[in-house]
Amino acid sequence: MSAREMAISTAAGPARxxxxxxxxxxxxxxLFYLTPLFVMLSTSFKTLDEIRSGxxxxxxxxxxxxxxxxxxxxxxxxxxxxxxxxxxxxSIKMVVPAVLISTVLGALNGYVLTKWRFPGHRIVxxxxxxxxxxxFQSVLIPMARVLGILGLSNTTAGLVMVHVxxxxxxxxxxxxxxxxxxxxxxxxxxxxxxxxxxxxxRRILLPSSAPIIVVTVIYQFTNIWNDFLFGVSFASGGSxxxxxxxxxxxxxxxxxxxxxxxxxxxxIAALPTLIVYIVAGRYFMRGLMAGAIKG
Amino acid sequence: MAFIEIDSLExxxxxxxxxxGIDIELEKGGFLVLVGPSGxxxxxxxNAIAGLQQPTAGDIRIDxxxxxxxxxxxxxxxxxFQSYALYPNMTVGENIAFPLEMAGTxxxxxxKEVGAVAKTLQIEHLLDRKPAQLSGGQRQRxxxxxxxVRKPRLFLFDEPLxxxxxxxxxxxxxxxxxxxxNTHATIIYVTHDQIEAMTLATKIVVMxxxxxxxxxxxxxxxNTPANMFVADFMGSPAMNMLPGTVTADGRGVALDAxxxxxPLATPLTPGRKVTLGLRAEAIGAGQSGFGVTLDLPVEIVExxxxxxxxWLRLGKALVSARFPATVEQRPGAIQPVxxxxxxxxxxxxxxxxxxxxxxxxxxxxxx
Ligand SMILES: Nc1ncnc2c1ncn2[C@@H]1O[C@H](COP(=O)(O)OP(=O)(O)O)[C@@H](O)[C@H]1O
Ligand SMILES: [Mg+2]
Numbered sequence: 001m002s003a004r005e006m007a008i009s010t011a012a013g014p015a016r017x018x019x020x021x022x023x024x025x026x027x028x029x030x031l032f033y034l035t036p037l038f039v040m041l042s043t044s045f046k047t048l049d050e051i052r053s054g055x056x057x058x059x060x061x062x063x064x065x066x067x068x069x070x071x072x073x074x075x076x077x078x079x080x081x082x083x084x085x086x087x088x089x090x091s092i093k094m095v096v097p098a099v100l101i102s103t104v105l106g107a108l109n110g111y112v113l114t115k116w117r118f119p120g121h122r123i124v125x126x127x128x129x130x131x132x133x134x135x136f137q138s139v140l141i142p143m144a145r146v147l148g149i150l151g152l153s154n155t156t157a158g159l160v161m162v163h164v165x166x167x168x169x170x171x172x173x174x175x176x177x178x179x180x181x182x183x184x185x186x187x188x189x190x191x192x193x194x195x196x197x198x199x200x201x202r203r204i205l206l207p208s209s210a211p212i213i214v215v216t217v218i219y220q221f222t223n224i225w226n227d228f229l230f231g232v233s234f235a236s237g238g239s240x241x242x243x244x245x246x247x248x249x250x251x252x253x254x255x256x257x258x259x260x261x262x263x264x265x266x267x268i269a270a271l272p273t274l275i276v277y278i279v280a281g282r283y284f285m286r287g288l289m290a291g292a293i294k295g
Numbered sequence: 296m297a298f299i300e301i302d303s304l305e306x307x308x309x310x311x312x313x314x315x316g317i318d319i320e321l322e323k324g325g326f327l328v329l330v331g332p333s334g335x336x337x338x339x340x341x342n343a344i345a346g347l348q349q350p351t352a353g354d355i356r357i358d359x360x361x362x363x364x365x366x367x368x369x370x371x372x373x374x375x376f377q378s379y380a381l382y383p384n385m386t387v388g389e390n391i392a393f394p395l396e397m398a399g400t401x402x403x404x405x406x407k408e409v410g411a412v413a414k415t416l417q418i419e420h421l422l423d424r425k426p427a428q429l430s431g432g433q434r435q436r437x438x439x440x441x442x443x444v445r446k447p448r449l450f451l452f453d454e455p456l457x458x459x460x461x462x463x464x465x466x467x468x469x470x471x472x473x474x475x476x477n478t479h480a481t482i483i484y485v486t487h488d489q490i491e492a493m494t495l496a497t498k499i500v501v502m503x504x505x506x507x508x509x510x511x512x513x514x515x516x517x518n519t520p521a522n523m524f525v526a527d528f529m530g531s532p533a534m535n536m537l538p539g540t541v542t543a544d545g546r547g548v549a550l551d552a553x554x555x556x557x558p559l560a561t562p563l564t565p566g567r568k569v570t571l572g573l574r575a576e577a578i579g580a581g582q583s584g585f586g587v588t589l590d591l592p593v594e595i596v597e598x599x600x601x602x603x604x605x606w607l608r609l610g611k612a613l614v615s616a617r618f619p620a621t622v623e624q625r626p627g628a629i630q631p632v633x634x635x636x637x638x639x640x641x642x643x644x645x646x647x648x649x650x651x652x653x654x655x656x657x658x659x660x661x662x
Contacts, residue, residue, distance in 0.1 A: 188347045189380035193441075194368040194397030207384035 044068060044264035051259050067260035071268060075261050077248045078237070084265050086238065087245035091225060093156050094241055095272075098163035099220045105164070106171020106216060107209065111201055113172070114179040115187045125176060131169035136229050139166075147234060159235050163224045171216050178212040179205065214283035222273050242269050296359055298323035298481060299449065304353035306339055313339045314350070315505040321498065324479040330492040331502035332528070337485040338377075340502075341451050344483065345374050357449060368397070373442035374451040377458065379434045381426035387437050388413075388422035394445045412444045415474075432463045439474075452484040456491065468494060489529045493517065501525050520640060523647040526572045532604065534572045535614040538644050541567045553610015560585050560637060568644040575604060577638040578616035586636045593628050605630060 039056060045063040046054070054061075073083040112118075113125050143162055144153070152158030182205065190200045231241040240248075246269050250262045297320035304317040313336045321327045329337050342348040344355055346367035355362050362370050373394070381390050388409055395405045413419045416436045426434060435455060442450055455471075456464045472495055475482055486492055492499050492513070499516045501508040501524075509521035520526035526534045537557075539548040545562040548571055549555075557571060582588065594613060595606035603618045607630060616632055624630060641650045 183378060183380065185376045185378050185380040186382060188342075188345075188367075189374065189376060190382070190393075191347070192345060192367045192372065192374055193394035193445075195393075199397070204382055204384075 040263045040267055044071075044260050044267060046260055048256065048258060048260060067258070068264040068268075070258075071249075071261045071265040075249055075258075075265065077245050084242065084245050084249065084268065087240055087242045088268065090156060090235075090239060090245075091242035092272075094159045094163070095221060095224045098160045098167070098224050099217055101160070102164045102167035102171050102220055103213065103216050105168055106173075107175045107206070107213070108201070109168070109172040110175025110177075110179045111205060113176045114182070115184060115200075115205075116197070125172070128169045128172045131166075132173065136166075140229070140233050144234065153234065154236055154239055156235070156239055159230060159239075159241065162230050162234055163220075163227070166230075167220050167223065171220065174212055174216045174219070175209075178209065182208065211283060214280050218276055218280055221276050225273055297321055298325070298358060299327075299483070300354075300356040301340075301344070302354040302356070304340070304343060304350050304355065306336075306343060306348065307351045308339075313505050314343070317353070317502075317505075317507060319500060319507070319510065321481065321483065323481055326475050326482045326484065326495055326497045327500060328492040328496035328498070329483065329485045329500050329502060330489055330528075331487065331508075333487055335502045336505040337487075337502060338453055339505075341374070341453050341483065341485050344449075345372055345451055346370050370449075371445075371447050372449045372451060373445050373447040374453065375435075375438045375442050375455045377454040379426075379438040379455075379458075381434055381437055381441075383426055385425075386422065387418065387424050387426065387429070390426065390437060391422075391440045391444050394441065398445075408444055409440075412440045415443070416440050416470075431459050432467060435459065435467055439471075443474075443478075448481065450480050450482045452482065454486055455484075456486070457488075464491075471495065490531065493529070499529075501528065503528075518638075518640075519649065520572070521649055523570060523572070523642050526640060526642070526649075530574060532575055532615045534574050534640070535578070535612075536642075537571045537573065537609070537612060537614070539569060539571065541565050541569060550610060550612070552612035555589070555610060557587060557634065557636060557639075558585075559641070560639070563641070563650070569650065570642040570644045572640040572642060573614070573634065573636075574638065575615040575617040577635040578607075578614060578632050579618055579635075580622070580633065581635065582633045584635060584637045586634045588631055588633050590629050590631050593624055593626050593630050596624055596626060607632065 035057075042059055043051060043056070044067050045065065046060040047062070047064060047066075050061060071083060072085050074081055075083045077084065077087070109128070113121055147153045147158045147162070150158070150161075152161060186204055187200055190204050195203065226243060227241070228243040228247065231244045232247075235241060235244070246265055249265055299319070299321040301317055301319040304314055305312065306314040317340060319327070329340065331337055339348060343350045346362070346365060350363060357370070357372075381387075382393065385393065391409045391412060392405045395408060400408070409422070410419070413422055416439060418433065418436050418440060421429060421433060421437070426437065429437065435458075438455070452471075456467055459467060468491060471484075474480070475495075484491075484495060493516075496513055498510065499513055500510045501516060503524055509516060509525045511519075516525060516529055520529065520534070523536065527536065537548075537550050537552060539550040539552075539557075541547070541559070541563045542549055542556060543565050545559070545565045547556045547558050548569060550557065550571075563569065589609070591607035591609055591614075593605050594608050597604040597606070598620060601620060603620050603622050603624070605616045605618060605624055606613050607616055616630075618624070642648065643650055
């Protein structure tokens with residue numbers, strides 16, 4: 001073997017080993033993170049007897065979807081026994097308008113803060129950023145008071161409003177940073193061509209905003225769907241969102257603990273965010289990257 | 296009353312005066328080139344004319360009426376941006392049609408007019424493409440088409456060729472010139488490239504630090520620069536600048552560069568510090584009119600194909616001289632040259648301004 005070949009093989013050796021180590025570690029961590037999901041899924045397909053007698057990591061011997069049906073349609077939450085389906089729709093009715101409104105408003109804010117600057121725009125943006133760092137707990141009581149005054153206590157509309165207000169800081173931040181790098185000359189050119197404020201927004205800016213819209217929608221959807229504190233504070237009983245119902249289901253079921261039903265309900269609760277990530281995840285990464293490089 | 300009148304225009308950004316009282320007049324159908332080094336305020340001035348930035352003082356009148364309070368879209372001005380500013384999500388055809396669409400032109404008319412403009416600029420085959428799929432030169436054409444389709448009363452160009460490579464720049468430059476000749480459009484064109492200014496303009500305005508240094512025809516700017524900045528900035532190679540002192544009899548300049556005294560066509564105050572400006576083409580092989588012959592050592596030989604530039608040692612100074620390409624020369628040799636002092640421009644070294652009366656037009660100098 002010539003000296004040159006030696007050099008190559010010794011160079012290739014460590015490279016191959018580091019690859020093995022990297023993949024090994026990645027697999028270990030992936031398993032670590034996937035184990036709870038696996039346990040949840042397999043438990044939800046087991047019968048109560050099997051859960052009591054068997055191994056937590058074992059696959060179901062006789063898979064059955066009974067627990068899923070019960071969780072969806074007939075499990076008892078509080079005094080009613082109609083499953084979580086009503087609450088699931090509550091969450092949908094809350095999350096869809098809240099995400100749409102906060103995203104649209106954030107985009108408009110970002111547009112104004114970058115392309116229609118007014119005296120004091122920095123201060124306004126600074127205050128919106130500050131809003132991102134206010135802890136949830138500290139706004140609970142003032143928010144409850146405001147909702148009371150507006151007559152929106154214990155309604156889905158009230159929850160939508162809370163989430164829009166709270167999310168606005170983040171959505172504005174996302175869009176402002178994205179639009180900051182959008183060439184101002186395009187806006188000026190459109191202005192000279194005779195386009196107005198909303199026409200420029202709709203025809204020039206929005207069509208180029210897909211990556212940041214995806215990022216914002218995922219971020220807002222996940223946060224609002226998973227929110228528990230606002231849900232438990234500002235909605236009660238029949239208007240509760242999914243997360244609150246799930247908590248009630250798990251904590252209030254009398255008699256035997258139906259782990260399979262709990263697990264099925266939990267998976268149902270997590271499903272929408274999972275779907276959003278799978279559908280839009282590709283764009284999410286791309287959008288984050290674009291933001292990272294540009295902003 | 297001129298078609299475009301700009302009247303003591305000022306703009307201050309955050310305490311900095313960017314434009315310090317700009318006065319410009321331009322006739323209808325004129326091609327005005329604003330030239331000056333980067334950062335001198337050319338884009339700021341253009342944006343003020345377009346209405347994208349408000350001036351802090353002064354007035355802009357088009358066809359006799361002030362436009363400073365009009366929205367950009369109401370001024371009937373089209374602009375070609377340095378970055379071209381093509382709308383990335385629209386096709387070329389949609390880009391060109393956009394101003395018509397905003398003006399409410401019916402669809403069939405739009406298609407017709409876009410087709411006509413695209414034909415003029417030879418971009419018909421590109422109408423369905425997106426801007427990202429175009430080369431730099433093609434994007435430039437699309438940007439021009441979008442401006443042309445509106446048939447505005449004034450065109451603004453902000454360094455439209457600076458993103459193109461050298462060969463394409465020359466091509467598009469010729470095309471812009473042809474467009475101007477065919478359409479008789481009124482154009483204000485910004486560049487930092489003095490060759491572009493010389494080749495395109497019917498009128499040149501040279502700017503520096505937000506102040507106009509000189510306005511005039513290309514030949515006025517080239518032959519009788521108002522001050523040493525203009526003399527140095529315009530023309531390639533730059534004008535030879537020879538500082539010196541007027542001799543005791545007032546009829547010559549003793550050069551600081553060494554033991555040479557050059558005669559003056561017009562007598563000046565003895566002892567005055569002056570700078571004698573001489574273009575490369577005023578130093579050469581000829582021997583007529585008013586001047587001197589010197590034997591100077593050659594330091595650098597620069598053939599350009601069409602001409603031969605010799606860099607000659609004149610005491611401590613190095614001067615460029617233009618010869619026909621047929622002349623053969625090598626570094627180290629002695630070259631006899633004729634300095635045509637009728638074409639010399641005399642500046643006051645202190646104020647850097649041209650001494651009025653000392654310099655003459657070449658046409659006059661010949662008599
Ligand atoms: N928004 C701004 N804020 C502060 N200074 C600016 C701004 N825009 C331009 N300037 C300054 O104004 C001067 C002229 O700029 P510009 O008109 O773009 O120059 P040019 O187009 O001649 O290169 C520059 O010195 C630049 O730094
Ligand atoms: Mg500029």
